[in-house]
Structure formats: structure tokens, C-alpha cells
Amino acid sequence: MQSNWRPKPGDVTLRPRRIKRFRLRRVLGVPALFSAGYGNVGSSIYYALGIVALVALGATPIVLGIAGILFIFTALTYAEGTAMLPEAGGSASFARHGFNDAIGFTAGWALMLSYIVTISISAFTIPPYLGYFWAPFKESLFVSTAASIGIVIFLMTINVIGIKETSFINVGAAIVDITTQVSLVVIGFIVLFNPVVVFHRIVDNWPTVDNLVLGIALASIAYTGIETMSQMAEETKQPEKKVPQALIMMIVTVLVIFAGISLVSLSAMTPQELASDWARDPVAGIAASIPIALIRDVLKPLIALLAGTILLIATNAGLIGISRLAFSLGSHKLVPAALSRVHPRFKTPYISIILFSLVAIIILFPAFFTTAAFEKMGTLYAFGSLLAFAFSHASILSLRVRKPELARPFKLGWNIKIKGRELPISAVLGLIATSTIWIIILITQPYSRWVGIIWMVTGWIIYYLYRRKEHLPLTHIPRKPGEVRQ
Numbered sequence: 034m035q036s037n038w039r040p041k042p043g044d045v046t047l048r049p050r051r052i053k054r055f056r057l058r059r060v061l062g063v064p065a066l067f068s069a070g071y072g073n074v075g076s077s078i079y080y081a082l083g084i085v086a087l088v089a090l091g092a093t094p095i096v097l098g099i100a101g102i103l104f105i106f107t108a109l110t111y112a113e114g115t116a117m118l119p120e121a122g123g124s125a126s127f128a129r130h131g132f133n134d135a136i137g138f139t140a141g142w143a144l145m146l147s148y149i150v151t152i153s154i155s156a157f158t159i160p161p162y163l164g165y166f167w168a169p170f171k172e173s174l175f176v177s178t179a180a181s182i183g184i185v186i187f188l189m190t191i192n193v194i195g196i197k198e199t200s201f202i203n204v205g206a207a208i209v210d211i212t213t214q215v216s217l218v219v220i221g222f223i224v225l226f227n228p229v230v231v232f233h234r235i236v237d238n239w240p241t242v243d244n245l246v247l248g249i250a251l252a253s254i255a256y257t258g259i260e261t262m263s264q265m266a267e268e269t270k271q272p273e274k275k276v277p278q279a280l281i282m283m284i285v286t287v288l289v290i291f292a293g294i295s296l297v298s299l300s301a302m303t304p305q306e307l308a309s310d311w312a313r314d315p316v317a318g319i320a321a322s323i324p325i326a327l328i329r330d331v332l333k334p335l336i337a338l339l340a341g342t343i344l345l346i347a348t349n350a351g352l353i354g355i356s357r358l359a360f361s362l363g364s365h366k367l368v369p370a371a372l373s374r375v376h377p378r379f380k381t382p383y384i385s386i387i388l389f390s391l392v393a394i395i396i397l398f399p400a401f402f403t404t405a406a407f408e409k410m411g412t413l414y415a416f417g418s419l420l421a422f423a424f425s426h427a428s429i430l431s432l433r434v435r436k437p438e439l440a441r442p443f444k445l446g447w448n449i450k451i452k453g454r455e456l457p458i459s460a461v462l463g464l465i466a467t468s469t470i471w472i473i474i475l476i477t478q479p480y481s482r483w484v485g486i487i488w489m490v491t492g493w494i495i496y497y498l499y500r501r502k503e504h505l506p507l508t509h510i511p512r513k514p515g516e517v518r519q
Contacts, residue, residue, distance in 0.1 A: 062269070062270055062275060063278050063279050063282070066275060066276060067207070067262075067283055068206070068207035068208075068346070070259065070262040070279060070280070070283050071207050071211070071283055071286065071287070074104075074255075074256055074259070074283060074287050075210065075211070075214070075286070075287060075290065076155060076343045076344050076346065077254060077256070077347070078214075078255060078291055079158060079162070079314070079316050079340045079343065079344055080158045080313060080314075080315070080344075080407075080411075081097075081251070081252065081254055081411075082097075082255075082294065082298060082307065082315040082316070083307060083308060083312035083313060083314075083315040084254070084407075084408060084411045085097065085248050085251050085252050086298075086304050086307040086312070086315070087312060088240065088244045088247050088248045089240050089245060089247075089248030089249075089252070090240045090244070090308070091235040091236065091238030091239055091240070091304050092235065092239055092240050092245055092248060093248070093298075093299070093304065093307070094231075094235070094292070094295040094296055094299065095235070096245065096249050096251075096252045097252050097255060097291055097292075097295050099249050100249055100253050100256060101256065101287075101291065101292075103253065103463060103466050103470075104253075104256035104284070104288075105284055105288075105459070106426075106459040106462055106463035107256070107422050107425065107426070107463055107467070108259050108280050108283070108284050109280075109457075109459050109460075110422075110426050110429050110459065110463055111259045111260075112277040112280045112281070112443050112445075113429055113441060113443050113445050113457075114126075114127045114425060114428070114429055114432075115262070115272065115276045115277070115280075116272070116274075116277050116441065116442040116443035117432070117439055117440065117441050117442070117443075118130055119269070119272035120361065122141065122357075122358060122361035122362070122365075123144060123260040123354075123358065123421070123425070124140045124141070124421040124424045124425040125137050125138070125140045125141030125144060125361065125362060127140070127424070127425050127428035127429060128140040128141075128424045128425075128427075128428045130432060130436070131427070131428030131429070131430075131431035131432045131435070132428065132431060133508040134365070134366075134367060134508055134509055135496070135507050135508050136424070136428075137365070137367060138362065138368070138496050139424070139489070139492075139493075140421055140425070140428075141358060141361075141362050141367060141368075142488070142489060142492035142496075143416075143417045143420040143421045143424070143489065144358055144417060144421040145355055145358060145389070145417070145492075146413070146416065147260075147414055147416075148260075148352075148354045148389070149351075149355060149392050149393050149396060150393075150396060150410055150413050150414040150417065151347065151348075151350070151351030151354075151414065152185060152348050152352055152355070152389075152390070152393035153181075153185075153393045153394075153396040153397050153410055154407070154410040154411065155344050155345075155351060156181040156184045156344075156393070156397070157177070157181045157397060157400055157406075157407065157410070158313060158314075158340075158344050158407075159180070159181065159184060159344045159345060159348075160181060161177065161313040161314045162314050162316075162317055162336070162337045162340035162341050162344070163337060163341050164337075165317065165334055165337035166337060171313075174400060174401060174403075174404065175401055177400070178397055178400040179401075181397055184345065185348065185352075185397070186390070186394075188348055188352055188390075189352065189386055189387060189390035191349075192353065192356065192386050193376065193379060193381055193383045193386055193387070194379055194381070195379045195380065195381055206342045206343060206345070206346050207343070207346065209339065209342070210342060210343040210346075211290070213335060213336070213339045215290065215293075217294070217297070217332065218290065218294055218297060220328060220332070221293070221294075221297030221300065221301065221319060221323075222293070222296075222297060224323060224324055224325060224328070225297055225300040225301050225322065225323065225324075226296065226297055226300045227300050231299045234299045234303060234304060235299065238303070238304045238305075246473055247473065247474075247477060249470060250412075250419075250470045250473050250474050251411060251415060253415050253418065253419055253470060254411055254414045254418065255291065256287070259283075260354055260358075262276055262280060262283075274442065277443040294316065294319070297319055298315060298318070298319055301318065301322035302318055302322060306318070312407075313407060316336055316340060317333070317337060317340065319336075320332040320336040321333060351393075352386065355385070355389045356381070356385045356386040356389065359372040359373065359382060359385030359388075359389065360373045360375070360382040360385065361373070363382075363385075365510075366500075366503060366505060366510055367496065368495070369499055371384050372384060372385045372388070396410065409481070412474060412478045412480060413480065413484055413485065415471075415474055416471070416474055416478075416481040416482075416485040417485065419467050419470055419471040419474065420471050422463070423464060423467040423471060426461075426463040426464035426467065427464055429445075429457070430456055430457075430460050430461065430464065433454055433455060433456055433457070434454045434456075437455075445457035445459060445460065447459065449461070
């Protein structure tokens, strides 16, 4: 029997409440993006110079230059990808759109590893520079590692509070640090640089072919920070314009400063000194070598303070990146939804921030016992980031073939045409180079090979079990009738 009931005037009807989904706030501009990215990329010169010199010896400037070319290719790929897909996720987002969910997860999980190690290695490098003010920070492994863990806990707390508060710190510190780095390069070229000395130190200390190739692989860690900008796309005003602008600014700044500092360093000290006495604080070694006492006495504490500050930014940038990556993966059902849960008050993915901060702390624990942990963190860092970069290049090429109709506010030039499709040469070369270097690390570095493989296998198991639990195929999420998947 059909009911004829209708609501009468004055009746109260109850309607189900809509569930509000919290989204990240769009509050960032070019200065915040640039400072966060530079905090990661620019900071690496404070430790990458020593790590590279350990194997590349006199070829350190050459190796950094070659890696710089790969950095340009990768930055341009990210500029096109992020302008086209302005969402958190970086290479994971590119791979998900360019291929499928399983490939997107694989890229994202590799990227998670590099972010975790970014947090660890950046925090671990702060105390040696601050050793100028208190010697145990540099001389005591226990004190240095304990301080590093304290830094991670501090940044975990302020990132739970929110991105807007931390981005202000990034901008101010990055401006001061760039000014100091440029000043150090200018002063170094005036009072230290000797082209004859540099030439002989390069030629007389040329590495073996194996070490040269490994040096290029390690040098890639000097240019990892591009992902940080891409991860912040969902929190950026007009990301299709501002992310490419910030990336191009970073390319120019980083290459100029890195070239200058690497050349000055070989004038200031031998490759052996750079790789031993000053391995963990190579820029402090340059400041200590200034022959003019007044300038040296000013630069030594200034470099110590500024290095600590920019490395703090790098640690923070890694934490920002991985928390936003986890937010993106969870939102697209690539990892358990809890990782994408946003705090109702602070609007930040607080669960992922806390969880991955704890993982970064675990990675720091071996440093209580051996200085070799520093080098191992470097190769592990490269393992994750290079794999993510390779997926990024491959995804941009795939999107050019499979989805040529997508709007590309920033489109790479210098294309080659294959079957009517335009493929950017920079992405092709970038894919070949990053894949090759990653394979070299996989073959030659046992620690990063086994830890990296265990990390990836663990991720695939988690992904498989999660998708089975949610009754989802491994490669895609079924569309509802009429739904257009984002």
C-alpha cells in the first residue's frame, strides 16, 4: 500500500549530514616554494661535497657538474608534470596518471624512502657544524646523534601544527643562507682560488673509472629537493604557474652556487682533506682555510650557524614532503586511509607526520655506534630518489603518448616526434641517465641494495594486502557509472 503522507507546514525533517572532507590549505606562493625546495637542494652542498669527494677525489667538481645536467632534466620534467597535475604526490602522482595505481604506488613508496633518509641525513649533519660552538657536537657520536633525534622530534611537532607557520621560517632562513653562500664563493675566489692549484688537484687525484661513476651516482643526492615543491602543489596558489617559476629559480641558483663552492673547496684543501677531516662539514673547511684572519674569524661562526639553519630547513622540507606524499597516496587508496587523515584543527596529515618521523629516528640509531652510517645514508638516499626520478621521466613520456589532450600550462620544448607524438628530449635523456645510475648503485652498494629491496618488497606486500582488504584491483579503482576519474 502506497503512503500518501506529505510533510505539513511546521513539521521538522531530519536530513543526513554531509561528511566534510578536509583539504590542505592553499596558502603558499613562489617564495615559500623556492625556500622549501632550496632548503633541501641547497642544503646538500653542506654534506654532499664531502661524500662525493670520498670516491671522486679530484673529479668532485666535474662529477657535480655532470649531476647538475641531470638535475636540469629532472627539474624540467617536474615543471611540466606539476603544472599539468597540480596535486600532492610528485612522481607518484605522475606515475598513477601515466600508468596505473600499482606503478603509482611503486614510485611513491620509493620516494618515501628518499624522504625518510632526507630527514635523517640532514638532521645528522647539523651537529657537526654546530661543533664550532660546542666541540662534543662534532667529536662525540652519542651527543651528535642524540641532538639529531631531538631536531626531528622538534620539527615533527611544528609540522603537526601547520605548514603556514613553518614556511615563514623557511623563507627567511633561505634568503640569509643564499646571501652567505654567495659571499663565501666571492670571497673564496678573491683570496683562495688558484686555477693552477685546482687543475693539478683535479688531474693528480683523478679517480678510477668505477669511482668516477659511483661519484656521479652519489652526486645525485646533491640535487634532490625537486619533489618537495611538487608535493606542495595542493597548498600553492596558482600551482600551474608558480611551481614552474620556483623550479626555474632554483635551477639557476643551485647550479651557480654549487659550481662556485666546489671549485673554491679544491683551492682551500686537498681532496683527501675534504674527504676526511671535513667530510661532514666541508663548507666549514672552506671558511677555516681563509687566509685573512678577520674574515676567517667572522665566517667560521657564521657558516656554523647558517649551515645549521639551512640543514634544519632541509630536515623540515623532507618531513613536509613525505607527509604530503602519504596524504596523496592515502587519498587515492594506495595506502591505508589513516595516513591521509587530516587534523580537524590544524588541517595537516598528522598521522603520517608522526609515523615517518619515528622511522627517520630509527634510521639514525646506527649512528650512535659508527660514522659509516653517514655514508650509508647517502647511498640509501640516492636509491630512493633516483628510482622516483626515473618513474617521473617515464610517466611524463607516457602521458605525452597516452593523454596528449591534457592541458599543459608548462610544456617542455626540444621534442622528437615518434608516430605523431612529441616526446621531450630532456625527459628521454633523464630517464636513461637516472635508470643507469640507479642500477649502478643497486649493483655496487650492498647496504642500499638490501635495505632498498627490503623496503620496496615490504611496500608491495602492504599494497597487496590493503587492496585485497578493500576489494580493489591492483592496477586501478573501478569507476562508478558516469564518473570521470581524476
